[in-house]
Amino acid sequence: MSKAPLKPALQTVDLSIYAKNIHSTEDHPLFDDAVEAGKAGALRAAYVMIWLACAESLKRRFREAQKRDGAAGKIVGDIEAKEREHKAVDKFVLTKAHEYGFVSDSGHTILNHIYEMRCLYGHPYEEAPSQEQVSHAAAMVVEHVLSKPVKLRHGFGTQLLKSLLEERSFLDNQQAAVKAFARDVLPRLDESIHGWLLDSYWGELEKISDDPSMSIFFRRGIWFSRTILLDVGVDVFSNDDWHDKSCRFPKVLMRICGIADVFKKIGKRAQDSLVGLILTESDTRASVLTYLERLSNDDALTKRQQERFSKHVSEMEMVALRSAGLSTLTCYERLISAMKSHNWYVQKPAIGIIVSNxxxxxxxxxxxxxxxxxxxxxxxxxxxxxxxxxxxxxxxxxxxxxxxxxxxxxxxxxxxxxxxxxxxxxxxxxxxxxxxxxxxxxxxxxxxxxxxxxxxxxxxxxxxxxxxxxxxxxxxxxxxxxxxxxxxxxxxxxxxxxxxxxx
Structure with a gap:
């Protein structure tokens, strides 16, 4: 009597090590099914479930993003329309996730390959995936999708800027409230749009910088921008970028960069440019000199920058100096010089500054x-x-x-x-x-x-x-x-x- 052929040993794979890195509880059920299929040796089913966990997570991210982003809402509408027509949407979802920014360029290439292999392994008469292929697919899906929180991109950023620039009641007109809002919204933003968001915002703020009726929006923009920069880091732009932006948005950046924690990190060329811009602006709006005074008090100015500031103050007319609102310490040499002038018309505003300060x-x-x-x-x-x-x-x-x-x-x-x-x-x-x-x-x-x-x-x-x-x-x-x-x-x-x- 001949012996029955031996069955090949059951090929199993443990995917549970990847599950612990999944960010959202909503993404666990499908992936957990993949884990169980892997343990049972159903590698074809595990591979398919890994992809389904990826595709459904991407859909969920668009649904979550649409609450604040109209662009994401349009994609959700297109997905639902295709599903109602019983059309395959996985390839469409992956493409849109790449375009929107949920998936990086390299991630899109890797996930697209997993999608294609999923289509292959989904047919019962085709070759089944190996343990290594299943494990690799799980690792890549978790790394590029499931481990990441939902981040909002340009569509949300555009709506955010519109609210910040047009809705007076959008925020309380106090620095603390604006800073708190900025810190609340920042974790929702994709890191890749930080520079774009600030650049776009500053372009609009520069347009309204001299309009008194828009002062509430301008102040809000300065507070919001500083908070973002201090949290994400001034190196969101290179020193060359900072120099370029100081020329493009002078009235915005002389205010945003008027604190030591920002000014010290933008590079010397941008610093020198802003010092010159502030000194020039002070000819018509002397109060901007308080930005340099604050930087001076915080030891943020170079020796040359300090000399430029001090020389400018020493040559100011007393009436302009009084309107600048500088401290007695900053004006000290100029005040003494004025009081020694033996000219009542020069002495009077000097003593007026001392008394009012x-x-x-x-x-x-x-x-x-x-x-x-x-x-x-x-x-x-x-x-x-x-x-x-x-x-x-x-x-x-x-x-x-x-x-x-x-x-x-x-x-x-x-x-x-x-x-x-x-x-x-x-x-x-x-x-x-x-x-x-x-x-x-x-x-x-x-x-x-x-x-x-x-x-x-x-x-x-x-x-x-x-x-x-x-x-x-x-x-x-x-x-x-x-x-x-x-x-x-x-x-x-x-x-x-x-x-x-x-x-």
Missing amino acids: GPEEAAELNREQQINLGRNILQCADGAEKTACTFLEELSKDGASWPFDVVRGIALESFVNEDNKIRFKDHHLGRVLSALGHLKPKQRSQLIADIAASVDAGTPKDWMDQDDFNRAIDMLNGYAWAVPLAKSLKAKAASLQAEEEDA
Whole structure:
């Protein structure tokens, strides 16, 4: 009796190792069927189920994308129309997925081959796939489709820009709300459209940059763009791209790039271009200089860029400087120069900037700068500049309202100059002493001692007689805490008289 031929050993494959990388639970059922077929040795069925898992996942992605993207919605409509007519749609779905961006170029080539082999293996009389072919198909379908979240592309991006640019009520007109929205929408965007989206947005924003009626949309665009750049990285564009865009969208980019985290990474040529654009723009809109000021404060400017900025500020007319809204620290050299001009019309806006910026900004100056600021305010008041006189009048009511070293400079200037030459500027001495009366006793005592030491070590700037000293001494004697300085002045007057008699 002859023996029955032996059946070939059952060929099985374990596809479960790929299932753990599937992103969405909706994509598991069909792939899980492929896993079970592989375990049972039904390799032909496993291969077909792997493809069906891929095709159905692509359809699902289009259905999900259509909620926010009209282009995806049209593709869904075409798929449903073909299915109603009982036409094969797998090839169409794969092609559209490639065009839309769900599948990369290389992924499309690989998946198209799997689709063709699926058609071959789907016929019962054709050759069955090997274990390796089934395993490879599973790996490729998971890698190129099932492991990836749904990402939206140009159709959604176009609708998004339309809403951002046209619908006033689309977002709350606050930076925090716009930033939160940008961070919410970013994960839905395909990485490949980040550059396109920003480039398209900036082109539209540049058109409305000078239209006050569109300011809400322009501000929204700046906030949205900065958030996207900070999250995806400034290197979404090359340095050459940044330089090109700084020329194409100057009014947009000088604002978007006005923060150190962006400016530092766009390349020196783009930086230099934007610095020049801001300086030029400031001739008609001085407030844009605050972008350079912020970059300067954050040490984002190169030495040359800082020199250009400082030189520009030093040459500005005082009226323009005041409208720029720059800090006292940034304007310091220009303010001192204006106060030394001996021209009321130049001094007035300079002191106006100091006063409007307030004591908080004066406190940002170093000690020597504060003293020098105080000295120059007193000099302007001594020259009868009204704004400076008003400042001293207000200071006399509360000398502690301004930084101590500013008050120190005013008090020192009343008795000695920067070279420690004695001369009295006593026209406002009553106001100065009243201001000192509001200081903390310890501060005041130290200041009186410092002025007395300067007087003791100083020499007269010009010829002085006893009456010059007596006027100051009489005013000082009106304040018990100022008596030590009055004694120093009395002693200095006696010493000078003795020297004169000896001569």
